[in-house]
Amino acid sequence: MKNDKLSNFFELSYKYKTFHQTYKIIAFLMAVGLVYPNPSLYKFRIICIGGAIISVLPITGIILYDMYRYLLDHDYVNIIRHCTVVGPFLGGFLKMMIMHVKQRPARMIINEIDEDYASFNNMPEPYQRIIDSSIRNNLVYSEKAWVITVFSCVMIFPFMAIALNFYNFVFKSEPTKYMAHEVRKPYGEPEDRFNSPYFEIIFIYMLYCSIFYFINFSGYDGFFGICINHACLKMQLYCKAFEDALACSNIDEMRKRIVSVIQDQNRLFRYVELIQETFNIWLGLILIATMIQICNCMYHITEGYELDFRYIIFIIGTVAHIYLPCRYSSKLQNMSVETSTLFYCSGWEHVTVPSIRKMVIFMIARAQIPLQITAFNILIFDMDLFVSIMQTSYSMYTLLRS
Template sequence: MTEIKDFMPFSSTYRIISFMMVVGFVYPNPKLSKIRIVAVFALLLSIAPVSLLIFIDIYKSFIKRDFVNIIRHSTVVGPFLGSFLKQIIMHMKQTTGMQIIDEINRDYSSYNTMPARYRRIVDASIKNNLAYSEKCWAITVVSCVMTFPVMAIALNIYNFTFKSEPTKYMIHDLQKPYGRPEDRFDSPYFEIMFVYMFYCAILYVINFTGYDGFFGLTINHACLKMELYCKAFEDALEANSLAEMQVKIVGVIKEQNRLFKYVELIQETFNIWLGIILIATMIQICNCMYHITEGYELDLRYIIFIIGTIVHIYLPCRYSAKLQHMSLETATLIYCANWERVSIISIRRMVLFMIARAQIPLEITAFNKLIFDMDLFVSILQTSYSMYTLLRS
């Protein structure tokens, strides 16, 4: 059997997510608060010119009643500007965010001293996180965002290689605030804007990879904590003496209480963000569908973008539903752990309270009101389609 290596801290285990959180200024280190404020302000200044140009073009399009162009711009610039809210939110929630990472680091350190059967469960959970919550999510974000610059580069290379009068393509087609429409393709304006928008695309990837991936990792770790203390409860009932059994069960109860506090930290850290993406995603899906069906031509970039948008709201709903299901499943696992073989009344009472508490599902909510689960995901899609049909009419 392959030897399981020691479990490392959060930043060493999930290098991609940690790196994206650091360079995106959402890593919740209270010691770097002042640096984070200055850096976020500098980033906002760096994207102000392109944002201003887009808003000017939106205004001109509104005057001309060109709603397709308005939606085309808002589909891209809305999530881009909204992503900077994550930096502000994490700055506000840096204390609870850091407590989440500290709890994960504390757990990984304690897992190194556990028996091999526990370590295999932890190792499988970490591998799952690395494969799906980290790598697959990063690939999804890169695929959705970098499709725009990659297609623009490919079309420019093809046109300049095989056409005598090549057509230039921008990453995101944007009119100059003055002059003729074709002036945007003149040098060096075109080259400067191309590099500038490529820089914005990189910021896009960074802002959506780190923070959103962090949420998935925290939920999966909560599920891991529940799985481990249910396993520990089974082992506690097989103890050789009453004193040892009581000590082990008390340890399980303490871990159960730590799990509840940990989930409260997740709720406190992410509930505002979940509410924002709930509203923004419905608008985004509606806008993408409208642009694809009512735009000037079928655009592969926006088809990929709408798929990424749906995945972006699906994953929080899926993770939250997983947490809810696992929290209820712990009651069944504890009940099926052969506790009836123990005749000690005090231990039976402890089991009773553990089961009763586990029967209350753990839920992640947006704005502390709307429960995130798969029913909400279906409702979001239905509402988005209703908004789309209203917009078309």
């Protein structure tokens, strides 16, 4: 019933729409990537996830078998080259499974955003300027910039292969064929992979996998950034509301508004708990995977047979993939602590009512406890963790080289 009212509300021409109407690209990629938390599609999503896994089993089997053959030849460079690509690709399916398990808190996050956006339409102009800035930030960085980054890192492999194939067939008498990701045919000679129609089938198959790769790493990760930015927006708004409350001349109205701010503060704490519950497993997995991935990319670039531009782009995307969660989590932590300063500087000293002063003291004390996002409910995600990940990745790289 509550969701029906929200849907009717947003059918009208209001400035602020629902989550999927505001962030159309992320919502679409989440839906296509089978991570959009829609309880009514529970069974359908299970079937689709199973079908997606089955659809990539052949290429996964070919790559794993090729890695086994390289292991027999002690060719560790090509083993690492395969791991660099197939590891994150398979990790994308873990996101589907995690989101399937965590769909309840994820759905509650989206419902919370929808309810907030509905209430934003009734807020005064100063508040809407803060809201507009936050939504614009989400649209530029958490949606468009992130999608472009992932697209560039993933699709550079098939697009570069297409460009090289086109150039060779047009300008060379004996053209050389290039695959999106070089993998030998399971049986036969290494050059057999370039024979038709095997080459064409594998190329199209890898293009399909690249699109899947792009979708898996765009919607889910972009959703995390939007969730954190919305938490920061909530804090900005109730700090502004607290400042306006203290400016009231009527004591009863002041007390009523401050109580409303306290309720908003409690809602924020519950909202952050939902973010933590939804993403803590994923954050732990990417923490481990990113360290290995950066190490593998650096090893392949420096120890490979030739300098590969694709892997340079890929390592930049990998660093961005761990930097953004750390950056967003650090932003949440800093903003939560800053609210205590904003409360303190809101003009409470002009209020002489003891009961209101006690409420202010309580709010400041509670705001001094930083809100933190953790991986596996243990490791705090912040910029210090990002630096530690970079250092650990480099240490692993030097160990691998030795």
